[in-house]
Amino acid sequence: MIELKNLRAGYPGRPVLEDVTLDLRPGQVLAVLGPNGCGKSTLLRTVNGLLARSGGEVLVDGVPLERLSAKEIAQKVAYLPQSRSVPNITAGRMVLHGRFPYLSYPRRYSQEDREMVRRALDWVGAAELASRPLAELSGGQRQKVYLAMALAQDTSTILMDEPTTYLDVGCQLEVMALARRLAEEGRAVVMVLHDLTLALRYAHQTALLWEGRVRQTGTPEELYRGEALEQVMGVRLGRVETEEGWRYFYR
Amino acid sequence: MRSWRTSSLRSRGRRIAALVLLLLASCVANLAFGAVSIPAGEVIAALLGRGEGATAAIVLYARLPRLSGCLLAGAALACAGAIIQGVLNNPLAAPNVIGVNSGAGLATALCCALAPGAVQLTPLAAFLGALAGVLLVLFISERAGAARITLVLAGVAISSMFNAGIDGVVTFVPDALSGYTDFRVGGVKNLSMARLAPAFWVILIALLIALSLSNELDLLLLGRETAQSLGLPAKWLRLALLMLAAALAGAAVSFAGLLGFVGLLVPHIMRRLVGEESFFLLLSSALGGGLLLTVCDLASRLIFAPFELPLGVVLSLTGGPFFIWLLLKQRRGGGGL
Numbered sequence: 284m285i286e287l288k289n290l291r292a293g294y295p296g297r298p299v300l301e302d303v304t305l306d307l308r309p310g311q312v313l314a315v316l317g318p319n320g321c322g323k324s325t326l327l328r329t330v331n332g333l334l335a336r337s338g339g340e341v342l343v344d345g346v347p348l349e350r351l352s353a354k355e356i357a358q359k360v361a362y363l364p365q366s367r368s369v370p371n372i373t374a375g376r377m378v379l380h381g382r383f384p385y386l387s388y389p390r391r392y393s394q395e396d397r398e399m400v401r402r403a404l405d406w407v408g409a410a411e412l413a414s415r416p417l418a419e420l421s422g423g424q425r426q427k428v429y430l431a432m433a434l435a436q437d438t439s440t441i442l443m444d445e446p447t448t449y450l451d452v453g454c455q456l457e458v459m460a461l462a463r464r465l466a467e468e469g470r471a472v473v474m475v476l477h478d479l480t481l482a483l484r485y486a487h488q489t490a491l492l493w494e495g496r497v498r499q500t501g502t503p504e505e506l507y508r509g510e511a512l513e514q515v516m517g518v519r520l521g522r523v524e525t526e527e528g529w530r531y532f533y534r
Numbered sequence: 535m536r537s538w539r540t541s542s543l544r545s546r547g548r549r550i551a552a553l554v555l556l557l558l559a560s561c562v563a564n565l566a567f568g569a570v571s572i573p574a575g576e577v578i579a580a581l582l583g584r585g586e587g588a589t590a591a592i593v594l595y596a597r598l599p600r601l602s603g604c605l606l607a608g609a610a611l612a613c614a615g616a617i618i619q620g621v622l623n624n625p626l627a628a629p630n631v632i633g634v635n636s637g638a639g640l641a642t643a644l645c646c647a648l649a650p651g652a653v654q655l656t657p658l659a660a661f662l663g664a665l666a667g668v669l670l671v672l673f674i675s676e677r678a679g680a681a682r683i684t685l686v687l688a689g690v691a692i693s694s695m696f697n698a699g700i701d702g703v704v705t706f707v708p709d710a711l712s713g714y715t716d717f718r719v720g721g722v723k724n725l726s727m728a729r730l731a732p733a734f735w736v737i738l739i740a741l742l743i744a745l746s747l748s749n750e751l752d753l754l755l756l757g758r759e760t761a762q763s764l765g766l767p768a769k770w771l772r773l774a775l776l777m778l779a780a781a782l783a784g785a786a787v788s789f790a791g792l793l794g795f796v797g798l799l800v801p802h803i804m805r806r807l808v809g810e811e812s813f814f815l816l817l818s819s820a821l822g823g824g825l826l827l828t829v830c831d832l833a834s835r836l837i838f839a840p841f842e843l844p845l846g847v848v849l850s851l852t853g854g855p856f857f858i859w860l861l862l863k864q865r866r867g868g869g870g871l
Contacts, residue, residue, distance in 0.1 A: 328759075331763055333762055333763060352765075353762070353765045353766070353767060354765035356765065357763060357764050357765030358765070360763075361763070362759070362760075362763035364757070364760060366757075367759070367760050368623060368756055368757040368760075370752075370756060370810045371805060371809055371810035372752070372755070372809060376811060377756070380749075380753055381764070383749065383753060383764045383765060383766070384765040386749065390746065390749065392749075436764070
């Protein structure tokens, strides 16, 4: 489990996060919500050690983040940034790089690593993409490959920064369902999301940020019933109950 | 998974094997043809130490050092290009484009002017000059956000400054670079195996280190944040890889002068041939760079035989159109760059 205690972080001359306290619990999807510029991506980058914090603590399984090496952090936390380069390599090779944090001498990926890659691609339903060049894949297929890479990384926490952006609705639902399955397998999944309806439908917990601070945390039900969401995001949500649970919509 | 890996390995293996065969054929042709044509049997006899007379002397003391120079400079410049393009994530970046070659050239000129007898020092001086060029580019890419065109324009500025430096050195010490024009254009004439030896070791060691870091280079291609999140010390690794590129380019410039286009042209062709996985890209670039220079060197001797064109001229005549083709392909959205 990752615990954030009174976290403060930002960029030189521009503090972004202030006094953020959150728990990233295993077995749960935590949706991080908030308007543009409120510090959602900064939060993920700080948790991952990519951005130095200026105050507070990040504890990974009880150990302060600064005591862990970059490889140790990578063995515990996987991170899917919002945008990334698309090199001319196959999807299988891309997923194989998820095993990099475990690479030791003689610095060649092992048969066990390749088996993990096969299982990860199978798990996300992308086994047939293994030999396809990454550049030829659709946005949704690429996102599946990135998820498989995070899975091959075999971490207890997966951070995703806007994983549904630029995807069509079908792919968005598929990615959210995969995230939920990852959590059901015991991982802590943290997703920065802009689509409130998706977030409330799929997340177990939510954290609403406003001007770098946590405005409200709680279940989707608590967030829906509270007033903070409308005040911060400036939208009102409605919902209907279906056999599969609540479905949310913008009023 | 096995079929994915096996089929892609097989196909790349076949292409690399074809490159090796082409390279071998070009090496034989390079040794056999020129102002004087020498039968293959006599070339082999000369290489095995059983040759006699003028033909053996031509093979051993004129063409073999020249061929070795082509192979070394081609491999070094092409791999330096592949590394620089990968690290800066910029397909336009190549040692001659971003000022690395001219940095090495300036340092070589200074070394020859200040210590004319110390030939063995030139690779070290060239490395330091290339490193200065690389560090300048890295500094600019960090500060200016590494936009593709920013880097290229910065490279133009850096190259101009270094080239002005070379001109300045040659103005004050006219004998600093024997065959100044040859140096500026680039070429592999008048080499000896002894002169190539220091550069050979630098290039061999740098290539082996670069190949051993191919996984890390692959990770940098995924973007800095992704690479760091996989536990890669991206900042230091970028620096280390650029130093390797500087060593490669510097060693090549120290004996072959300011050869252009190899570092740009070859990695682009090889990327199409074997993909972007760094191990195969570096390996094929080393072979392809050697092949390109060997063929161009042969062409430079044969086109107007018995007169010779400078190697750099033939290279520019080949590389220039390719560069323009890349630009046009990018404009059409074909993903050339």
